[in-house]
Amino acid sequence: MGLLEDKARARLFYKYLSTVYDTINPFVWNDRMRNQALEWFDADRDDRVLDVGSGTGFATEGLLNHVDEVYALDQSVDQMEHAFAKFGKRGKVTFHRGDAERLPFKDDTFDKVWSSGSIEYWPDPVAALREFNRVTKPGGTVLVVGPDYPKNRVFQRLADAIMLFYDAEEAERMFREAGFEEMDHYVQQRAPGTPRAITTVARATDADAADAADGRSESSASGRLSRIPFL
Numbered sequence: 001m002g003l004l005e006d007k008a009r010a011r012l013f014y015k016y017l018s019t020v021y022d023t024i025n026p027f028v029w030n031d032r033m034r035n036q037a038l039e040w041f042d043a044d045r046d047d048r049v050l051d052v053g054s055g056t057g058f059a060t061e062g063l064l065n066h067v068d069e070v071y072a073l074d075q076s077v078d079q080m081e082h083a084f085a086k087f088g089k090r091g092k093v094t095f096h097r098g099d100a101e102r103l104p105f106k107d108d109t110f111d112k113v114w115s116s117g118s119i120e121y122w123p124d125p126v127a128a129l130r131e132f133n134r135v136t137k138p139g140g141t142v143l144v145v146g147p148d149y150p151k152n153r154v155f156q157r158l159a160d161a162i163m164l165f166y167d168a169e170e171a172e173r174m175f176r177e178a179g180f181e182e183m184d185h186y187v188q189q190r191a192p193g194t195p196r197a198i199t200t201v202a203r204a205t206d207a208d209a210a211d212a213a214d215g216r217s218e219s220s221a222s223g224r225l226s227r228i229p230f231l
């Protein structure tokens, strides 16, 4: 497990990073990559949408171009302060301080759930994805952006020591273990030589039925991988 896959350490990390986050972020995750992901997300204006690990609100801002209101959840109050400054504490964004692995919402609350750049910090990503499946209405979209696993051995070692980096095969395993059956994976990159992002777009299942079927190893659905470089 990487150094930052620890909730307290991630909070401390963001206490300091939050002040420069919006300046550094575009080097790895920029407007064009986010907007492409928003197209895959395909939200309708009146969809009830949750943004998990919403941070300073970079994705929340993009989501608000497509939907009327967003529920935003993050575990770092320092990151959230920056989002409050952008959107106000009460308005189109309803903020919750909380943990991706224990979402404070009832089953089937949301039409769609989005999370960008946060999964790499979660100690138990499958538990969080199970929560995403639980709070999303069956058939709703769950979109998760994370860091794609590096190809180079030296970078792999470094990546493994810091946080979760994963490829499409691992994304497939995590999502299936969390109860999802239908999903696609996309790889994006800002420019050659820069870190790649992997995005999984999945359909929520009936979480109760998925629990009941737990232990069933075979599934007929298959995930696909597309590469969307240099957007």
Ligand SMILES: C[S@@+](CC[C@H](N)C(=O)[O-])C[C@H]1O[C@@H](n2cnc3c(N)ncnc32)[C@H](O)[C@@H]1O
Pocket: 007, 010, 011, 014, 025, 052, 053, 054, 055, 056, 057, 058, 059, 073, 074, 075, 076, 079, 098, 099, 100, 101, 115, 116, 117, 118, 121, 122
């Ligand atoms: C790289 S920022 C991503 C911010 C934003 N989603 C974006 O697209 O720019 C990662 C965020 O995930 C949050 N985070 C990390 N672990 C979390 C957890 N277990 N539950 C909720 N939020 C978490 C961090 O506090 C941080 O604000």
